[in-house]
Amino acid sequence: MRRLFPLLLLLATSISSLAQTRYEPTWQSIDSRPVPKWFEDAKFGIFIHWGLFSVPAWGPTERDGVGIYDRYAEWYWRKLTDPNAKTYPLFTKFHNSVYGEDVKYQDFASQFKAELFNPTEWADVFRQSGAKYVVLTSKHHEGFTLWPSAQAWNWNVMDVGPHRDLAGDLIKAVKDKGLRMGYYYSLYEWFNPLYQAxxxxxxxxxxxxxxxxxxxRYKPDILWTDGEWDHPSDVWRSTQFLSWLYNDSPIKNDVVINDRWGKETRGKHxxxxxxxxxxxHEGTSEGVKFARPWxxxxxxxGxxxxxxxxNLADYSTSKQLIDVLIDKVARGGNLLLNIGPTADGRIPVIMQQRLKDIGDWLSVNGEAIYETREWDKAPAIGKxxxxxxxxxxxxxxxxxxxxxxxxxxISGVRKAGKVTLLGYKGAVTTAARGNxxxxxxxxxxxxxNPSQYAWVFKLEGAL
Known part of the structure; x- marks a missing residue:
């Protein structure tokens, strides 16, 4: 007992010290908080963009010769009302011919009914995909919320449209399946009169x-902000909010945030x-080394x-998506793969099929993805x-x-305890060659054959 007492005292002191950590409303202090380990271990998540934009569900494609950001259907309202946008003629032509000039974007609220939404079925799709976390758009730049927000009176899913708490129903179903879940949240709102004034x-x-x-209300595992580019973080009061989030909120110990908190913060804070x-912001992710998890x-x-x-040509194949997952994880990052449900609450079948293929591959090869880290001696990754x-x-x-x-x-590896091909019962031949x-x-x-997309060799005890 005498030997045990100092250990208990040390443990109690460590816990007390951790509990007393306070984060000040400065980036230096906020940035000192480590990203919770669960996020780096998870590797694969599902993004969900769902809102009133799911009613018109329309945007140009690569076939129209537009850039990446011009293909986002969730920007429908903004592109429809901005004569300076190069895609403005495409959006107005479509809208006026399908809905008529007198139909306003706000009119879509009554058509966003989510009548086929089954959160348990969605959660099953996510779990079977092999994803470990989910991020739902609680509010996009249009300001319409997928939960009964008091700040969005008559512009939320409880007051109009589905008359149902979509965000609340989904987070319960997802967490019941053992997955993490959080929310995307747009800091700004295009046409909110208060924001404009x-x-x-x-x-x-x-x-x-x-x-x-x-x-x-929901105690999410992730708060994924966006729409930060209009103002620096001090205008958004970002560090003040994050100080509360890390010190006093009910999710202070486990919540994960991203880097979109001000026009100057991406890749920095x-x-x-x-x-x-x-x-x-500068270059591409190829060859970029990030100072934090990414x-x-x-x-x-698109x-x-x-x-x-x-159409089919606009969708990545299962092979391409698995290759992207491998590429990002090998570089030390995560992949957050997006789906876009329909206004009536369905996950398009082609998206379900892609997710199932990824899940099938991960069921064999997941140990080479989950809880792994980048190998610092790996050859440089190129196209x-x-x-x-x-x-x-x-x-x-x-x-x-x-x-x-x-x-x-494999250069730099002279031997391994055992080498296997994941999912294959036969032997794998190895031999020392040079260094x-x-x-x-x-x-x-x-x-x-254990896979039709990608194959994994495991080298036990090689490091």
């Missing part, structure tokens, strides 16, 4: 109370850093919100790379997005 009043009387309500369709977000198609104009590496403890994983026809030599280890891929019959 007095941004300070908007922040103090609308945005901050609304975000605090979202946090205290906040929690994890974000890329979007590989774009960052996450790539992208759609299965838009985040459901776009009825997209033509087909062999990637991840590590976990003393084990190394070789992920091949193309079946290797010849032996693969590396040569792995000869086995002759695998179609019936014994």
């Amino acid at each position: 007095d941004v300070n009043a908007y922040v103090d009387n609308h945005m901050i109370p609304q975000m605090k309500d979202l946090v205290t 906040g929690g994890f850093f974000t890329t979007e369709y590989d774009l960052v 996450e790539e977000c992208r759609g299965i198609g 838009s985040f919100g459901f776009n009825r104009k997209e 033509s790379t087909t062999t990637y590496f991840t590590r976990k403890g003393n084990d190394l994983y070789l992920l091949c997005t193309k079946w290797p026809e010849q032996p693969v030599v 590396g280890l040569s792995i000869t891929p086995p002759a695998v019959s179609p019936s014994a």
Whole structure:
């Protein structure tokens, strides 16, 4: 007992010290908080863009010769009302011919009914996909909320449209399946009169109370902000809000945030850093080394919100999506893959199919993805790379997005305790070669092939 007492005292002191950590409303203090480990371990999440924009569900595609950001169907209202936008003629032509010039965007609220929405079925799709967390648009730039927000009177799902708490119903179903869930939240609102008249009043009387309500009401695991680019973080009162979030909120110990908290903060401040369709503020994610955990977000198609104009050619194949997941994880990041449900509450079948294929692949190869980290001795990753590496403890994983026809030599690894091909019961031949280890891929019959998309060799004790 005498020996145990000092250990108990040390443990109690450590817990007390942790509990007393206070984060000041400065970026230096906020940035000192580590990103909770669960986020880096999760690796794969599902993004959901759902709102009034899901009613028209329309935007240009790559076939129209527009850029990435011009293909976002969730920007329908803004592009429809901005004569300076280069896609303005496309949106107005579509809107006027389908709905008529007298129909306003606000009229879509009565058509957003979500009558086929089954949160349990959605949660099953997410769990089967192998995703470990989910992020739903609680409010996009249109300001319409998917929960009964007091700050969005008559502009939320309880007052109009579905007359149902979509955000609340989904987070319960998702967490019941053992997954993490959080919310996307747009700091700004395009046409909110208060925002247009007095941004300070908007922040103090609308945005901050609304975000605090979202946090205290649902206790999300993630707060994924966006729409920060109009103002620096001091205007948004970002550090003041985050100080409350980290010190006094009911999710202070486990919540994860991103880096979109002011026009100057992406890739510099906040929690994890974000890329979007590989774009960052300077250059692309290829070759960029981030100082913090990071996450790539992208759609299965060219838009985040459901776009009825997209056809099969506009959607990434299952093979392409699995390759993206491997690429991001091997670089040390996460993948947040977006789906765009329909206004009546369905996940499009093609999106379900893509998610199922990813889940099937992860069911065999997930140990090379989940809880792994980037291997600091891995060869540089380029556009033509087909062999990637991840590590976990003393084990190394070789992920091949193309079946290797010849032996693969891993430089810097001289031996491994055991080398296996995940999902394959046969032996794998290895041999020392120079300063590396040569792995000869086995002759695998179609019936014994563990995957049709990518293959993983596990090198036990190689590190």
